[in-house]
Amino acid sequence: MSFQENFHENEALASYMEGLKSHDIAIIGESLSENVKFVTSVKTMTKPAILEFLTALYAGFPDWNYDHDDPVRENDGSYSILWRQGGTHNAMLAFPGFDAVPATRKTVVIPEQSFFYRIGSEGLTEIRPDPIPGGAPRGIFEQIGVEQPPL
16 A cells, blocks of 8 residues: 555655655644654664754754655555755854754755654654764754764
């Protein structure tokens, strides 16, 4: 069964994807469960931190954009999506808890990267990017010259 055919079961994932592409933090927030975890090899973020991260990202990269393949249902019930994303660092990048980075005017292009999603009855419960070299979120910092990427 395709993602589109199974859409009613995946409304949270579809809303999340649309929220990312439109930079709509409210839609993204509604698609996440209260206990969602964004898990990287360095740090795990909770819902407030995820939303703060994306808010800061879109402020620092007003043209941040996304392209993706269709979601794929994995054998364990999760979904994977192959994303392509990037933008130009045209404004202050100020993530809570980290030193702000003035605009570098550098263009960031994240290599194609899979993200894995678990979905519960109240929305997305886990987001896990494939830890590839140069991948998000760490690759964003690396490409603008932050020597000690926080994520």
